[in-house]
Amino acid sequence: MSHFTAFLGRRLAGALLTFLTLIAVTFVVYWSIPATPAGFLYPFAAHLTNYQLQHGNHLLGLDRPKLDQYGDYLWHLLHGDFGGSWRGGQIVDNDHLLLAPIGPQLFAATRESLSIILGGALLVLVLALPLGAFAGRRIGSAADRLISTATLVGICTHPMVLGLILATTLGVEQSGVIDNGYCPLRRGPKDTCGGLGPWTSHLILPWITFALLFLALYVRMVRASVADTLHEDYVRTARAKGAGELRVMRHHVLPSAGLRVLTMVGMEVGTALGVCIYIEAAFGFQGLGRLAVTVMGGAADQIDLPFTLAVVTIITVIVLVGNLVVDVLYAVLDPRAARETSRGRDKPLVGGVF
Amino acid sequence: MVALAALAVVILLSLFGGAVATRALGHDGQRPFPYATRGETLRPVGPWTRVPATDQVIVDEYGNVLPPKHAKRTLFVFGSDGPLGRDELIRLLDGGRTSLEVGIGAVLFALLVAIPVGCAAGYYRGAVDAVVSRFTETIMAFPLLLFLVFTTAKLGPTLSQVNYSWLLPKGVFTDAVLIGLFTSFYPTRLIRAQLLTLRNAEFVDSAHMIGASDWRILRRHLLPHLVPTLLVWGAIAVATNILLEVSLSFIGVGVEPSVPTWGSMLATIWGTIYSPKLQNPVWWQTILPTTGILITVVSLNQLSEGIRRAIEPWSRR
Numbered sequence: 260m261s262h263f264t265a266f267l268g269r270r271l272a273g274a275l276l277t278f279l280t281l282i283a284v285t286f287v288v289y290w291s292i293p294a295t296p297a298g299f300l301y302p303f304a305a306h307l308t309n310y311q312l313q314h315g316n317h318l319l320g321l322d323r324p325k326l327d328q329y330g331d332y333l334w335h336l337l338h339g340d341f342g343g344s345w346r347g348g349q350i351v352d353n354d355h356l357l358l359a360p361i362g363p364q365l366f367a368a369t370r371e372s373l374s375i376i377l378g379g380a381l382l383v384l385v386l387a388l389p390l391g392a393f394a395g396r397r398i399g400s401a402a403d404r405l406i407s408t409a410t411l412v413g414i415c416t417h418p419m420v421l422g423l424i425l426a427t428t429l430g431v432e433q434s435g436v437i438d439n440g441y442c443p444l445r446r447g448p449k450d451t452c453g454g455l456g457p458w459t460s461h462l463i464l465p466w467i468t469f470a471l472l473f474l475a476l477y478v479r480m481v482r483a484s485v486a487d488t489l490h491e492d493y494v495r496t497a498r499a500k501g502a503g504e505l506r507v508m509r510h511h512v513l514p515s516a517g518l519r520v521l522t523m524v525g526m527e528v529g530t531a532l533g534v535c536i537y538i539e540a541a542f543g544f545q546g547l548g549r550l551a552v553t554v555m556g557g558a559a560d561q562i563d564l565p566f567t568l569a570v571v572t573i574i575t576v577i578v579l580v581g582n583l584v585v586d587v588l589y590a591v592l593d594p595r596a597a598r599e600t601s602r603g604r605d606k607p608l609v610g611g612v613f
Numbered sequence: 614m615v616a617l618a619a620l621a622v623v624i625l626l627s628l629f630g631g632a633v634a635t636r637a638l639g640h641d642g643q644r645p646f647p648y649a650t651r652g653e654t655l656r657p658v659g660p661w662t663r664v665p666a667t668d669q670v671i672v673d674e675y676g677n678v679l680p681p682k683h684a685k686r687t688l689f690v691f692g693s694d695g696p697l698g699r700d701e702l703i704r705l706l707d708g709g710r711t712s713l714e715v716g717i718g719a720v721l722f723a724l725l726v727a728i729p730v731g732c733a734a735g736y737y738r739g740a741v742d743a744v745v746s747r748f749t750e751t752i753m754a755f756p757l758l759l760f761l762v763f764t765t766a767k768l769g770p771t772l773s774q775v776n777y778s779w780l781l782p783k784g785v786f787t788d789a790v791l792i793g794l795f796t797s798f799y800p801t802r803l804i805r806a807q808l809l810t811l812r813n814a815e816f817v818d819s820a821h822m823i824g825a826s827d828w829r830i831l832r833r834h835l836l837p838h839l840v841p842t843l844l845v846w847g848a849i850a851v852a853t854n855i856l857l858e859v860s861l862s863f864i865g866v867g868v869e870p871s872v873p874t875w876g877s878m879l880a881t882i883w884g885t886i887y888s889p890k891l892q893n894p895v896w897w898q899t900i901l902p903t904t905g906i907l908i909t910v911v912s913l914n915q916l917s918e919g920i921r922r923a924i925e926p927w928s929r930r
Contacts, residue, residue, distance in 0.1 A: 276747070277750065277751045277754055280747075280751050281751060281754075281755065284751075292767065408911065411907070411910065411911055411914070412907060414856070414910070415856070415903060415906045415907040415910050415911075416903055416907075417856070417859050417860070417863065417879060417903075419863045419879075419883060419886070419889070420879055420883055420899060420903070423883050423889055423890070423891065424899075426891060427891055427892070529753075529754060529755055529756045529757075530756065530757075532756045533756035533757060533758040533759070533860075536758065536864070536886060537860070537863060537886060539886075540863075540885075540886035540887075540889050541889055549886065551756075551759055552758075552759070552762055552864060552886065555759055555762055555763045555766075571755075574755065574756065574759070575754065575755065578754050578755065578756075579754065582754070
């Protein structure tokens with residue numbers, strides 16, 4: 260167990276370090292880009308006077324030492340406070356600011372994206388394991404080639420195109436069954452719909468889009484793993500003892516493929532968030548991916564620092580928690596992993612697509 | 614074999630197809646043909662249509678479009694591309710060239726960054742290695758697309774000043790450099806990992822012993838060992854870069870909209886993420902670029918597999 264505790268400690272420390280670095284990088288990048296953040300507070304001024312510039316920077320807290328700003332941000336974050344968005348900030352009585360809090364918008368967006376990713380990932384697993392096992396048992400056959408090529412079509416059709424094709428052919432206007440936009444699981448006071456049924460019906464097309472995209476990677480992975488393990492001694496032993504094919508696959512071959520898939524799921528959380536940008540756009544969601552692009556993209560000439568920091572924070576936390584959960588699960592399922600470093604467990608090649 | 618042939622066809626078509634088709638058909642991919650659209654909605658004409666070769670539309674006093682006076686016609690093999698009425702075939706061929714330019718250029722740029730950094734980390738180890746490893750891990754944890762969106766928005770105007778007529782259209786250099794920069798972390802880690810094991814090999818020790826310098830050992834004894842690995846990575850990376858370029862087009866930060874790439878062709882039909890188009894567009898305009906991408910990606914994928922199988926004959930996959 261001490262191995263395991265040390266492993267967990269190392270992982271947690273690494274994750275924390277990564278998080279602090281990314282926040283610091285965001286700050287540094289922001290400071291290195293010329294900007295007049297006071298412009299957010301005086302949206303109607305064509306030219307800012309010196310007083311306006313100084314007063315604006317003072318109200319936004321930008322005249323303090325840089326290390327203070329960094330520490331202050333982390334301190335507020337520790338209390339669950341993401342701060343307020345600079346955009347649309349109003350000066351009250353000329354001495355304090357009224358900013359719209361970022362938290363609610365951010366959490367709503369995160370909920371939508373995570374719904375897509377978690378459901379989609381489940382669908383990928385349900386489809387990839389049987390398909391990959393089927394192909395892995397007959398490598399080089401016509402069926403194997405067909406499966407490999409068909410899944411590649413899913414990657415080459417961009418998720419945006421795929422999503423829009425699904426939305427226009429099966430979406431609400433065509434069938435009247437499947438709706439666009441997000442529908443929360445528990446209906447809040449402002450929501451127009453809610454509940455498990457509507458939630459699923461609104462998410463089924465995004466899940467399919469997500470699954471079709473990732474299927475190629477996972478089918479390939481399961482296929483390779485199955486092809487490798489089929490020739491292991493313990494599989495031959497199991498066969499010699501009279502185990503049926505189904506039992507051999509379920510108990511001896513697929514578990515090791517499952518381990519590899521699990522690793523990849525953990526590594527791919529960031530990629531999945533990138534893909535969500537398109538799926539959200541195609542189905543009219545207001546998720547984290549779209550929010551991130553709007554905040555970090557070039558549409559605005561001025562960068563809204565608190566909002567950018569909040570987006571970076573939430574994405575990093577999701578990615579790191581994903582990696583951590585997988586690492587821990589992996590260490591529990593395969594205790595050798597806890598003793599080794601993360602050798603040979605790099606991000607898979609094709610994963611860099613998005 | 615089939616894959617190699619397909620790849621050769623794609624590359625040849627992309628390199629010369631656009632120019633040849635322009636010469637043969639007598640119009641290029643930028644020239645708009647008003648008569649290549651139909652009706653109020655400006656729906657593009659279908660494949661294999663002969664279109665009046667004129668820039669002017671003749672309308673009567675009620676605004677009805679009349680047939681042109683000089684009925685000299687030009688052939689649109691794959692129809693036209695949208696409301697502007699440009700030739701889809703030539704845009705497809707030119708788009709293939711720009712897409713491949715982005716894909717291959719980005720790989721070259723990534724190698725330019727990755728080889729020195731990876732060698733420094735893997736050969737000298739120590740503090741350099743620690744910094745490089747932590748840094749690449751940190752960056753790779755974050756969605757690649759957001760980096761690209763952010764940097765293209767900020768650096769795009771500066772970098773897109775590098776262009777050269779039709780050979781290097783505006784924005785292609787930007788895409789190649791930025792995609793290359795942010796995908797260079799993977800080959801960096803590959804090189805580092807391989808050098809860490811290679812540098813303890815006996816042939817490195819003996820080279821040291823006869824007095825070879827670090828530079829010579831790296832260049833003559835270690836780098837040749839990296840070539841197969843980098844080829845396997847490079848073939849796949851060209852494919853993923855082409856897909857990344859499509860993604861950038863959908864966010865609206867890729868090449869200029871008038872420049873045809875497979876990504877920008879798809880983005881003109883389906884809209885960007887800010888304004889996705891939910892009407893049913895013409896089917897062949899989605900099929901054509903997607904087929905181009907599919908053939909290229911599948912054959913590059915097979916090529917990479919083939920190289921890997923040649924250097925690792927013991928692998929069963």
